[in-house]
Amino acid sequence: MTFEVTILGNSSARPTANKHHAAHVLNVREQFFLIDCGEGTQAQLMRYGIAPARIRAIFISHLHGDHLYGLFPLLSTLNLLGRKTPLPLFAPEPLGELLANVFRRLETELSYEIQYTPVDTRKNCKIFENKTMEVWTIPLRHRVPAAGYLFREKEPELNVRKTAIETYGLGVVQIVAAKRGEAITLPDGRLLPNEALTYRPYAPRSYAYCSDTLYSAKVARIVQGVDLLYHEATYAMAEKALARQRGHSTTLQAAKVASMAGADKLLIGHFSSRYKDESLLETEARTLFPNTFIACEGKTFSIPLKRLQPEE
Numbered sequence: 001m002t003f004e005v006t007i008l009g010n011s012s013a014r015p016t017a018n019k020h021h022a023a024h025v026l027n028v029r030e031q032f033f034l035i036d037c038g039e040g041t042q043a044q045l046m047r048y049g050i051a052p053a054r055i056r057a058i059f060i061s062h063l064h065g066d067h068l069y070g071l072f073p074l075l076s077t078l079n080l081l082g083r084k085t086p087l088p089l090f091a092p093e094p095l096g097e098l099l100a101n102v103f104r105r106l107e108t109e110l111s112y113e114i115q116y117t118p119v120d121t122r123k124n125c126k127i128f129e130n131k132t133m134e135v136w137t138i139p140l141r142h143r144v145p146a147a148g149y150l151f152r153e154k155e156p157e158l159n160v161r162k163t164a165i166e167t168y169g170l171g172v173v174q175i176v177a178a179k180r181g182e183a184i185t186l187p188d189g190r191l192l193p194n195e196a197l198t199y200r201p202y203a204p205r206s207y208a209y210c211s212d213t214l215y216s217a218k219v220a221r222i223v224q225g226v227d228l229l230y231h232e233a234t235y236a237m238a239e240k241a242l243a244r245q246r247g248h249s250t251t252l253q254a255a256k257v258a259s260m261a262g263a264d265k266l267l268i269g270h271f272s273s274r275y276k277d278e279s280l281l282e283t284e285a286r287t288l289f290p291n292t293f294i295a296c297e298g299k300t301f302s303i304p305l306k307r308l309q310p311e312e
């Protein structure tokens with residue numbers, strides 16, 4: 001049961017010859033979600049073996065070019081491929097209107113429907129869910145309205161302990177009720193609390209994408225306990241004033257959010273093009289949050305499923 005993110009691009013606004021703008025692909029059990037879509041995203045998808053047609057939904061953080069300018073060609077390519085499946089697209093306004101205008105003025109009728117949902121960047125709310133996972137918005141603090149996204153697997157159905165089935169001679173109806181979280185009354189009148197019968201088969205996994213943003217304690221509260229946190233760190237700690245002025249974070253601020261959130265692992269990126277040796281930024285963040293890594297282009301970060309055992 002895959003849960004992994006592939007970094008397609010990670011650089012900040014000023015273009016460089018060998019790096020790409022923001023785009024991450026999250027694979028949750030072979031459902032692919034694209035988060036941000038900087039220039040060159042479709043070429044990057046192909047380079048790293050992800051078929052554009054497999055994208056299930058797109059989430060855009062904010063309407064700055066380095067997070068957005070790869071979207072138009074990608075949507076055109078999906079049309080060229082004859083996509084029929086509707087494509088959910090989440091982004092702050094007025095992206096829906098902008099896209100509709102572009103395709104209308106170009107006299108392009110798409111082969112599929114773009115199901116645009118405007119994102120209220122001031123709210124922390126659920127905007128997407130299916131059988132296995134859900135996506136929540138994270139209000140960010142940037143120069144324009146911006147939202148991060150928290151992807152979370154749903155709680156799995158409970159497992160019933162083998163020992164409980166044998167000890168109490170549970171039948172199918174009782175097992176199904178226990179899986180739903182109910183207590184069981186035995187024929188002799190004894191009440192068995194659900195905790196005595198069941199256990200969680202695994203811990204749900206989560207990934208949060210927070211870019212672009214100033215430092216925000218509220219972000220840390222929303223992503224509490226996240227397994228993998230991507231937080232922008234455009235500047236080194238020495239440039240704190242500049243970061244503040246431009247609506248970005250420093251390495252130490254990203255590390256502080258990870259630490260306050262009790263995250264398991266932190267990825268940092270969106271570095272200013274002024275830094276030639278990015279390992280220094282990683283080292284800086286590690287002074288506060290040791291489990292920090294650079295979100296290197298082309299790298300995939302997996303979260304293995306943690307199977308849980310019943311306490312006997």
Ligand SMILES: [Zn+2]
Nearest residue numbers: 012013066212
């Ligand atoms: Zn940016």
Ligand SMILES: [Zn+2]
Nearest residue numbers: 062064142212
């Ligand atoms: Zn921005």
